[in-house]
Amino acid sequence: MRSRPSVFAATLRARAVRVLAPACFLALAACAGPGGARPLPVATVVVENHSGYAWRVEFLSPDNRSVSPRASADLAPREIKNLALPPGTYRVRSAVVDAAATPAADVNLELRAGRSYVWPLGTLLSAESPGP
Amino acid sequence: MRVDTVDWRAEDSEAGAQRIGGRPAQAFWRRLRPCFRGVLLEPHRRAGEGRVSWRWTGPSEPGAPGAAELTGLRRRLGTGLADLAADLERDEEAGGAEARDLHAGMETLVTDLINAPDARLAGYAIRTEAGWMIRSWGIARPSPARRAGESDATETAAESSSSAEAADADRLSQVVAETDALRPGRRWRPGLWLGAGLGMFLGAVAWFWPGGRADAENLGNASAPAPLAADSPSRPATKPGVVTAGARSVAAQAPREAGAAHQFASVGSAPPPQVGQANGATDGSPRIVPVPMAYTGPIGTPPEAAPRPVDGQGELTRGGSAGAGGESVGPGDARPAKKSSDEAKVAADPGKAVSRATAYKPDAVREPHQGSKPLELGEATARTGEGWAGPVPLASEVPEFAAAPPEGDASRREPPAGNTPGASGRTDITGGSIPTQAGTSATGVIGDSMARDTASPDVVGGRGPEFASWVCHLGQWRLARTRDVALPTMPAEAGQEGGAREALAQARRRAWDEVRAALPDALRSPVTRAGWVFRFRSEAVGPLAPRWVQSAGTGRGGLAAVWPDRAEMTWAEPAPQEGFEARLLGPDGVEWARLRVDDGGRRLGAGFGVPVREAAPWFEVAGAAQGTTGTGTAEGRWRSLGPGWPDTRWRRDADAGSARVVCFAVDPDAAPPTAGVVAWEHLASGWALAREVRLEAGR
Numbered sequence: 001m002r003s004r005p006s007v008f009a010a011t012l013r014a015r016a017v018r019v020l021a022p023a024c025f026l027a028l029a030a031c032a033g034p035g036g037a038r039p040l041p042v043a044t045v046v047v048e049n050h051s052g053y054a055w056r057v058e059f060l061s062p063d064n065r066s067v068s069p070r071a072s073a074d075l076a077p078r079e080i081k082n083l084a085l086p087p088g089t090y091r092v093r094s095a096v097v098d099a100a101a102t103p104a105a106d107v108n109l110e111l112r113a114g115r116s117y118v119w120p121l122g123t124l125l126s127a128e129s130p131g132p
Numbered sequence: 133m134r135v136d137t138v139d140w141r142a143e144d145s146e147a148g149a150q151r152i153g154g155r156p157a158q159a160f161w162r163r164l165r166p167c168f169r170g171v172l173l174e175p176h177r178r179a180g181e182g183r184v185s186w187r188w189t190g191p192s193e194p195g196a197p198g199a200a201e202l203t204g205l206r207r208r209l210g211t212g213l214a215d216l217a218a219d220l221e222r223d224e225e226a227g228g229a230e231a232r233d234l235h236a237g238m239e240t241l242v243t244d245l246i247n248a249p250d251a252r253l254a255g256y257a258i259r260t261e262a263g264w265m266i267r268s269w270g271i272a273r274p275s276p277a278r279r280a281g282e283s284d285a286t287e288t289a290a291e292s293s294s295s296a297e298a299a300d301a302d303r304l305s306q307v308v309a310e311t312d313a314l315r316p317g318r319r320w321r322p323g324l325w326l327g328a329g330l331g332m333f334l335g336a337v338a339w340f341w342p343g344g345r346a347d348a349e350n351l352g353n354a355s356a357p358a359p360l361a362a363d364s365p366s367r368p369a370t371k372p373g374v375v376t377a378g379a380r381s382v383a384a385q386a387p388r389e390a391g392a393a394h395q396f397a398s399v400g401s402a403p404p405p406q407v408g409q410a411n412g413a414t415d416g417s418p419r420i421v422p423v424p425m426a427y428t429g430p431i432g433t434p435p436e437a438a439p440r441p442v443d444g445q446g447e448l449t450r451g452g453s454a455g456a457g458g459e460s461v462g463p464g465d466a467r468p469a470k471k472s473s474d475e476a477k478v479a480a481d482p483g484k485a486v487s488r489a490t491a492y493k494p495d496a497v498r499e500p501h502q503g504s505k506p507l508e509l510g511e512a513t514a515r516t517g518e519g520w521a522g523p524v525p526l527a528s529e530v531p532e533f534a535a536a537p538p539e540g541d542a543s544r545r546e547p548p549a550g551n552t553p554g555a556s557g558r559t560d561i562t563g564g565s566i567p568t569q570a571g572t573s574a575t576g577v578i579g580d581s582m583a584r585d586t587a588s589p590d591v592v593g594g595r596g597p598e599f600a601s602w603v604c605h606l607g608q609w610r611l612a613r614t615r616d617v618a619l620p621t622m623p624a625e626a627g628q629e630g631g632a633r634e635a636l637a638q639a640r641r642r643a644w645d646e647v648r649a650a651l652p653d654a655l656r657s658p659v660t661r662a663g664w665v666f667r668f669r670s671e672a673v674g675p676l677a678p679r680w681v682q683s684a685g686t687g688r689g690g691l692a693a694v695w696p697d698r699a700e701m702t703w704a705e706p707a708p709q710e711g712f713e714a715r716l717l718g719p720d721g722v723e724w725a726r727l728r729v730d731d732g733g734r735r736l737g738a739g740f741g742v743p744v745r746e747a748a749p750w751f752e753v754a755g756a757a758q759g760t761t762g763t764g765t766a767e768g769r770w771r772s773l774g775p776g777w778p779d780t781r782w783r784r785d786a787d788a789g790s791a792r793v794v795c796f797a798v799d800p801d802a803a804p805p806t807a808g809v810v811a812w813e814h815l816a817s818g819w820a821l822a823r824e825v826r827l828e829a830g831r
Contacts, residue, residue, distance in 0.1 A: 045623050046626070047623075048632070050636065053616075053618075092622055092623065094618075094620075094621070094622075095618065096618045104618035104619060104620045104621075105620040105621055105622050107622050109622055109623060111623070115625055115626075116625070116626040116627075117623035117624060117625055117626060118623065118624055118625075118626050118631070118632040119621065119622065119623040119624070119632065120621055120632040120633060120635065120636040121619075121621060122619050122621070122636050122639075122640065123616045123617055123618050123619060124616055124617035124619065124640055124643045124644060124647065125613060125616045125617075126616070
C-alpha cells in the first residue's frame, strides 16, 4: 500500500509541473527559432525609386484573383529598399501611391533562390539619379 | 431593324469607391448631374448598406464599345469636367472647401477614366437607350452587369469566392510576412515543432505523474497549470513585412486593407499578367499610368536622352537597408541627414534649385517667385498651381520649341496677313528634336524676356496722374506636361546584360512615344492670338461706342472691335516686331485708353483714363476648343500652372473652335504686379500650351 505523500512533497511536485514544463518548452522553442534554424535561401530584390514620387510594390500569389499581397513595401522618393523574398513565382505589381490608376507594372515573375534582382522604378519625367 | 431592349443592373460595393471629402463620389451625384448627365450613369445608393447600384435599359446584346465610342465617351467626360469646373468656380471663389474637394476629386476620377486604356474603359462603358455611358464610375472594380431579372446566385457565389480568397490571401500574407526565412506555400520549421512536441510531452508527463495532479488540486490552487498548448501562441507573433537590411530586419508595410486596394486599381478584369522575362521591363506596350496633376520639368525628348543633374531631392537613399555605416534605416531616413554643400545652396536659393532640377541655365532663369521652393517631381500641383514654384520649362529645354524659329525671326515665319488675326504664325513646334542651349536666343526663353524689363515703364505715355497705365510681359508659348507617367518595369536579375537602368530607359522611350503621339494638333502647331480688353463702368458708357485709332506708319496692327461698354484689340501672334500703338477715343473725341504692343507682342502697355471694370490681356488658341472628331467640343481647359494665381475667376469662352481666356479678372484698384503661368491644358493627353504672364504697374 502506497503511503500518502507529505504536503511538502506534493507542493514541490506541483510547482515542478507548473514551472519545469513550460520552461522546457520555451527553451526548446527558443532553440528552434530563427537562430537555431538554418536560414532558407532567399531571393533578394533591390527596389530603386528613381522618381520623386512615393511608390508601392507588391508581391502577390501568381494566380489572378488574389487581391492581398504576400508582401509589400512602400518607397519614399529616391529611396532604395532591399527585399528578401522566398523563391518562387510571384505576381509583382508597382504603382505610384495616390496615382489612383492601374498599376504601372503587373506581371508574373519567378524569383530564384540565391539570386539578386534590381527593380528600378521611375516615371517619364523623373531625372535619373547617378546611383550608388 | 428593331433592337430588343432589356433592363440591366449592376451593384458595386462602396468599399473600394473613390472618396471625396470622406464620402463616396456617388454621394455627390446631385451636384454632378447637371454637368455629367448623359455620360455618367445615375447611381442608386442604399443608405447604410455601403452599396451602390446602377440600372439602365439597353440592347439585350449590347456588344463591346468600339474605338469611336470610347473616344466619344472620353470627349464627353472632358466636357463634363470643364462644365463642372466652371460650375464650381463661384463656390470655390467663396472659399467652399467642399467645392474644392469635389473639383479635385472629380478631376482625378474623370482624368483617370479619360486616360484609362481602352480595355479598362470598356469595362465601364454601357450602351443605353441614350447612347454609350459610363457606369460604376468611381469604382475601382466594377461588378459585372446582369439583366434585371437574373438571379443573384451567380453574383453571390462569386462574392463568396472572392471573400474566401481575400481571407485566404490575408491569412497567407500574415503568415508569409512572419519572418525573414520565408517560402511561398508550405513552411516547415522542424525545430519549432520538435520543441513544441517535446514540451507538451514533458508537461503531460509532469501532469500525469502519479499524485501530481491530485496534489496540485489538493492544494486548492486555482492557478493550476493549463495545457501548454493554451499558453503557447497558436502561431508565432507576426512581424509584417519582408524587408531586410543586412543583418537586421525592418518592418515594412502591413498587408493593405481591402479598402485601400483601389489605389492600385484592380486588375481582376484585366487579362492575366504575362510571365516576366526578367529583363527589367514588362512585355508589350507600356501601360500609361497618369500621375494626376504632376507638373514636372521640361519634356522634349525622353529625359535620358539629355541626362539632367541630380535634382533637389538628392541621390537615391537607402531606406530599409543599413548603410555601410549602419545608419538608421527606413523611409523616414530617405533624405540624407547631412546636406551637401550643393544642397545647402539649393535650399538657400530656390531659383537655382529649379535650374538644377531641370538643367536650366542659371542665367536663363528669372528670379524665383515670391515664397517659392525648389521644384520637386513628387510635388503634385494643385489645380491652382500650389506646390510648383518655378518657371515653366524653358524653350531651349523643349526641343520642339527650341526648333521653332524665334518669334523675332520674321524670315522663318510666314508673312503676316494684315489685320487678319489667326492667319499667321502657324509653325510646327514639334518639328525638331535638337535641343539648343538656353539663353542663346534673345527671344527664345521667357526668363530672358522677363529679365529685360521695361526701360520706360510708362510706355503708354499717360497723360496725367489720373491716367493709369499697366505693363504686361508675356513669355513665349511652350509645351508643358501636366501629368507624369509611371513606367512599367519589373525586377531584372542583377548583372544581366543591359541592366535594370537600361530597361528603365527603354520603358521611358516607349512611354515617350505614346505621350508624343498623343499631342493634339492644336498644340503641335498652335495658332494663337492675343488681345486686350477694356470694359468700362456704366458711368463712362454712353449710347455711342468709342473708336480705335491706330497709329499710322507702324505697319500691321491689330483688329479693333468696340461696343458701347467694351473695346477690344486683337492681334495674331507674333505681333509685328516693331509694334503698334492704338488709342481708344470716346464719342466726344477724348482719349479713353491707349494700348501699345512691342517686342512682337511680348510686351503690352495699356493705360486708361476713364473708369473701367476690367483692363486685361486675353489669349486664344485656335482649334483648342475643337474636338479631335471635329464636333467642336472642348477637350481641355484654361488653367493656372503658376503658384499663387488662382484661376477660379478667369473668364473663358470659346468661339468657332478657339478657346479664349481672360486670365486677369482685373480689379483696376488692385495693386499689381500679378504674375503666373497661363496654360491651355488638353485633358486627354496631359499636354499643355503655357506661357508666363506678368502684369505690373506702368508707373
